[in-house]
Amino acid sequence: MRKALAILVFVFLTATSWAQTTDQPQTTEQSALVKELLERLDRMEKRIAELESRGGTAPAEAAPGPAKLDATTAEAMVHDHEGTVVAGDQTYPKLTIRGFADVQFGVQNLNNGAGSRSGFQTGQFILHFSSPLSQKIKYFGEISISQIPQGIFLNLERSIIRYDYNDSFKLSFGQFHAPTSYYNTAYHHGGWLQTTIARPAPIDFFTGPLPQHVLGMSAEGNIPSGSAGLGYMVGIGNGALGFGGGDVNNNRSFFGEFYARPRAVSNLQVGGSVWTDKRTRNGRDFRQLITGVHIVLKGETPEIIAEVSNTHHTDVLSGRVWNSPMAFVQVAYRLPFNERKWKPYYLFEYINTPSTDPIFGLREQMGSTMGVRYDISDFAAFKAEYRNQKKLITDPRLHGLFLQTTFTF
Amino acid sequence: MMTRARIALLVIFCGCLGVGLIGRQPMAVQAQSKQMDVAVVVHPDTPVDNLTLAEVRQVFKGERQYWNKQMPVVIIVRAPVAREREVVLRTIFQMNDAQFKQYWVAKIFRAETTSAPKIVYSNTVANQLVAAVPGAIAFIDAREVKPGVKVISVDGMTPGSAKYPLR
Numbered sequence: 001m002r003k004a005l006a007i008l009v010f011v012f013l014t015a016t017s018w019a020q021t022t023d024q025p026q027t028t029e030q031s032a033l034v035k036e037l038l039e040r041l042d043r044m045e046k047r048i049a050e051l052e053s054r055g056g057t058a059p060a061e062a063a064p065g066p067a068k069l070d071a072t073t074a075e076a077m078v079h080d081h082e083g084t085v086v087a088g089d090q091t092y093p094k095l096t097i098r099g100f101a102d103v104q105f106g107v108q109n110l111n112n113g114a115g116s117r118s119g120f121q122t123g124q125f126i127l128h129f130s131s132p133l134s135q136k137i138k139y140f141g142e143i144s145i146s147q148i149p150q151g152i153f154l155n156l157e158r159s160i161i162r163y164d165y166n167d168s169f170k171l172s173f174g175q176f177h178a179p180t181s182y183y184n185t186a187y188h189h190g191g192w193l194q195t196t197i198a199r200p201a202p203i204d205f206f207t208g209p210l211p212q213h214v215l216g217m218s219a220e221g222n223i224p225s226g227s228a229g230l231g232y233m234v235g236i237g238n239g240a241l242g243f244g245g246g247d248v249n250n251n252r253s254f255f256g257e258f259y260a261r262p263r264a265v266s267n268l269q270v271g272g273s274v275w276t277d278k279r280t281r282n283g284r285d286f287r288q289l290i291t292g293v294h295i296v297l298k299g300e301t302p303e304i305i306a307e308v309s310n311t312h313h314t315d316v317l318s319g320r321v322w323n324s325p326m327a328f329v330q331v332a333y334r335l336p337f338n339e340r341k342w343k344p345y346y347l348f349e350y351i352n353t354p355s356t357d358p359i360f361g362l363r364e365q366m367g368s369t370m371g372v373r374y375d376i377s378d379f380a381a382f383k384a385e386y387r388n389q390k391k392l393i394t395d396p397r398l399h400g401l402f403l404q405t406t407f408t409f
Numbered sequence: 410m411m412t413r414a415r416i417a418l419l420v421i422f423c424g425c426l427g428v429g430l431i432g433r434q435p436m437a438v439q440a441q442s443k444q445m446d447v448a449v450v451v452h453p454d455t456p457v458d459n460l461t462l463a464e465v466r467q468v469f470k471g472e473r474q475y476w477n478k479q480m481p482v483v484i485i486v487r488a489p490v491a492r493e494r495e496v497v498l499r500t501i502f503q504m505n506d507a508q509f510k511q512y513w514v515a516k517i518f519r520a521e522t523t524s525a526p527k528i529v530y531s532n533t534v535a536n537q538l539v540a541a542v543p544g545a546i547a548f549i550d551a552r553e554v555k556p557g558v559k560v561i562s563v564d565g566m567t568p569g570s571a572k573y574p575l576r
């Protein structure tokens with residue numbers, strides 16, 4: 001087992017250092033060459049314009065300025081990041097598909113008397129669709145395909161149609177990510193986008209207590225506020241059990257998120273969220289109120305994501321209440337050398353739910369994750385992390401080592 | 410007859426000359442290192458004449474997507490390694506090229522927009538597109554701005570001003 005693990009670590013390190021040694025000089029040389037070619041292109045275009053104006057071949061009104069374009073020519077001249085021709089802005093719908101996938105190897109319960117478990121695992125295979133239907137109507141969809149012991153699990157994660165009035169009012173209908181946590185809406189199934197391999201415990205896909213999807217409608221936009229950079233999202237939905245139509249009761253959930261992106265501090269976002277719902281367990285109704293705050297520094301030198309939330313459950317009949325605080329802090333830093341490909345990180349997570357909580361049950365989770373991300377290209381990365389977690393006070397500590405390659409395509 | 414010392418001096422001289430020639434930058438690269446102001450240009454019908462640097466940042470980062478309710482913002486950027494792109498990534502986005510690409514993938518994934526900025530390979534094409542597409546905004550070497558587009562001032566300053574921020 002240890003031998004296999006050592007081999008994997010060796011392969012990981014070799015692959016990263018190989019990529020580093022082969023890519024770097026080539027990239028620098030290619031960049032210089034492309035830069036020179038672009039400059040030559042600029043000079044040639046300038047020269048052609050001069051010659052055309054001297055020869056009188058260009059239209060009189062276009063001679064001193066840019067040649068006028070029709071829509072077709074404009075379409076042919078514009079490209080997106082992937083180098084494919086982008087259809088003109090007048091062509092609708094215009095479907096774009098992007099995928100996310102990953103493969104990982106994990107070893108759990110290291111140094112545990114009960115014995116360790118290890119193995120390879122494919123993560124979720126995600127396809128994300130986006131398509132403008134008109135200048136102000138947009139569609140977004142997302143499906144996930146997961147391998148589970150019973151077979152293949154196909155799930156519709158998001159399906160949103162959005163009508164833009166202006167920057168301050170955009171109305172969406174469909175199934176979207178619940179704004180109970182910044183992390184939940186910012187990364188969700190885009191594993192390549194997030195710094196760590198695993199999501200923070202409060203919003204873990206399988207065991208996270210916070211609601212992650214909601215089916216309903218929402219309004220969002222910027223709040224005219226000058227340098228404060230305020231924004232909002234408010235909505236109504238079926239409730240926490242978003243998949244397949246929604247909650248089992250006839251009550252709607254209400255939710256809202258407010259944030260500030262002050263212009264004075266680049267990449268800073270500070271915000272808070274509220275979620276209300278009625279949950280039903282064993283024929284009894286409980287009011288749910290989730291409040292949360294987040295502070296995020298999105299730049300990578302450093303990158304900080306800190307979130308704290310409290311879930312308040314109230315028994316509708318007896319009035320008995322339960323409070324469940326949860327929090328996590330993730331700190332990362334993009335190192336300046338080696339073309340800024342390395343990003344070490346640390347994640348601390350905490351959940352404390354009372355044993356009698358009727359919805360969550362007992363959870364006393366506390367854990368730390370330390371790791372490093374290496375971006376082998378602009379669209380693929382290796383991650384390696386060590387996790388040290390405790391699910392309950394009485395449980396033994398879990399130690400795990402995880403390696404992952406994750407990418408977008 | 411040359412002494413060994415003279416031969417050594419000749420070898421050192423030739424070596425220095427060689428190093429100097431090899432290390433000499435091509436003309437284009439030398440010209441590039443000169444200060445260049447990058448003009449922010451928009452379609453002539455765009456209802457703005459001046460933006461603060463923070464507002465320019467907001468527009469180029471896709472946080473402001475409409476000039477008014479009828480006119481969406483169309484962002485046009487130069488392809489990688491163009492000098493104008495380097496200036497804008499450094500001063501407006503405060504990102505490197507990889508971060509810039511990741512930023513737009515994330516933005517589309519979060520359903521905030523359906524497409525990344527349009528890419529062009531020369532200032533001439535950027536000029537033509539901005540002149541042709543209502544709502545378009547791009548950044549162009551100030552010396553190559555053509556009639557048919559509107560240059561907007563940034564923090565009240567136009568390219569060529571002593572404290573112009575995009576250079």
